[in-house]
Amino acid sequence: MENQVHQAREIPVERHVVLVAPEIHWNTGNIGRTCLGIGAHLHLIEPLGFSLSAQQVKRAGLDYWHLVKPSIWPDFKAFYRQMGIAEEEMVLFSKSGAKPFWTMPFGPRMFLLFGSETKGLPETILAGYPERTYYIPITSAIRSLNLSTAVGITLYESMRFCAPAHAYGNSL
Numbered sequence: 001m002e003n004q005v006h007q008a009r010e011i012p013v014e015r016h017v018v019l020v021a022p023e024i025h026w027n028t029g030n031i032g033r034t035c036l037g038i039g040a041h042l043h044l045i046e047p048l049g050f051s052l053s054a055q056q057v058k059r060a061g062l063d064y065w066h067l068v069k070p071s072i073w074p075d076f077k078a079f080y081r082q083m084g085i086a087e088e089e090m091v092l093f094s095k096s097g098a099k100p101f102w103t104m105p106f107g108p109r110m111f112l113l114f115g116s117e118t119k120g121l122p123e124t125i126l127a128g129y130p131e132r133t134y135y136i137p138i139t140s141a142i143r144s145l146n147l148s149t150a151v152g153i154t155l156y157e158s159m160r161f162c163a164p165a166h167a168y169g170n171s172l
Contacts, residue, residue: 013162014109015040016083017151020076020125021116023049030148032068040155042070045079049116076125085111090132093154094120095144097135101154104134110158117147 017040022028028044035042044052052072073079091104092113115121126133136150145153 011108011162013159015155015158016043016109016111017041017155018043018045018079018111018113019116019147020045020113020121021047021049021119022147023116023118024147025050027117027147028070029065031151032070033064034148034152034155036064036068038155038159042068043073043079043083044070045073045076048072076122083111087129087132090129091154091158092121092126092129092133093135093150094126094133095135095138096120096126097133098130099134101134101136101157104154104158106158106161112151112154112158114147114151120144 015035015038017031017035019028019031019042022044028048028050032042034040052070073082088105089107089109089111090113091110093101094115113121113125115125134154136145136153138145144150
């Protein structure tokens with residue numbers, strides 16, 4: 001594994017977290033902070049269930065929100081077209097995904113897609129990428145993980161072989 005990490009360090013990586021119709025401002029603020037912490041780009045696909053000027057989003061992102069600079073898209077098609085995404089760069093997360101998240105492929109450029117807190121990803125998007133869907137295992141005691149928790153788990157997993165920089169010492 002150490003050799004894999006060493007080789008991956010030499011490949012520039014680009015991570016994108018894509019929230020489709022997020023509903024809860026606290027989750028979006030927390031996800032923005034996580035994206036900033038690892039150097040990922042945050043994309044929000046409308047409709048949003050809150051205002052981005054809401055004090056709560058800024059508070060959830062603490063004093064970092066102005067640095068997050070999320071990209072706002074009117075719909076998934078516009079986002080997909082303008083970003084020039086290759087199918088192999090797409091990784092979709094759903095509790096009904098086909099494979100566990102730890103089997104997602106590593107790529108230098110990845111788009112991690114998540115749906116809204118209450119509805120998940122729209123079926124129209126999931127149906128377009130049936131082999132690109134992944135899940136985070138959970139027990140039947142809960143309906144789902146919190147969206148910001150799911151993003152954190154999968155975003156850092158996507159960086160497993162990248163050895164991202166650590167600003168406070170202790171790096172591989």
